[in-house]
Amino acid sequence: MIQQTVTVTGEPTATTHHFRLTFPTSRHGAHTARHAAERWLADQQDCPEVAAGDEGAATASLLIAELTANAALHGRVRGRHARLALTLTSGTLRIEVTDARGDRLPAPTPDADGESGRGLLLVASLADAWGCEPHHPGGKTVWAECVWRGAATRQ
Numbered sequence: 001m002i003q004q005t006v007t008v009t010g011e012p013t014a015t016t017h018h019f020r021l022t023f024p025t026s027r028h029g030a031h032t033a034r035h036a037a038e039r040w041l042a043d044q045q046d047c048p049e050v051a052a053g054d055e056g057a058a059t060a061s062l063l064i065a066e067l068t069a070n071a072a073l074h075g076r077v078r079g080r081h082a083r084l085a086l087t088l089t090s091g092t093l094r095i096e097v098t099d100a101r102g103d104r105l106p107a108p109t110p111d112a113d114g115e116s117g118r119g120l121l122l123v124a125s126l127a128d129a130w131g132c133e134p135h136h137p138g139g140k141t142v143w144a145e146c147v148w149r150g151a152a153t154r155q
Contacts, residue, residue, distance in 0.1 A: 019086040025076040030068035033084045037064050056148045059126050063144045066119045067097040075099025091148050098141040106132050
């Protein structure tokens with residue numbers, strides 16, 4: 001875990017917590033990444049500025065699961081791994097999953113008759129914001145942000 005403290009004169013101290021993990025683009029790799037991130041988030045619950053309760057952790061877990069699974073399914077390039085990055089600030093969690101397939105951008109509109117493809121609808125409904133950005137030299141980063149409800153009221 002990497003922690004960074006930023007202080008601006010006259011402002012309260014803000015701590016940013018970071019988690020980064022590279023994982024193979026396979027079902028097992030996505031599963032392992034999700035569980036490592038869940039353990040890290042559970043460790044962060046003791047910090048009063050980021051405490052989110054069970055609902056926030058459940059939402060984060062679903063978002064992480066969907067984004068890592070999508071990277072394993074749609075972002076797979078032989079010999080290349082994906083990266084999961086979490087950035088936790090006072091009240092906000094940003095989840096980023098980077099894979100090597102910049103040519104396969106996420107499409108949140110599934111085929112009506114298809115058996116899959118609804119994961120990004122879940123991401124769109126659970127996240128406060130989400131999107132996709134190109135990642136040099138040819139991949140993409142799909143990100144989602146969620147506000148930790150109640151974090152500010154616990155301080």
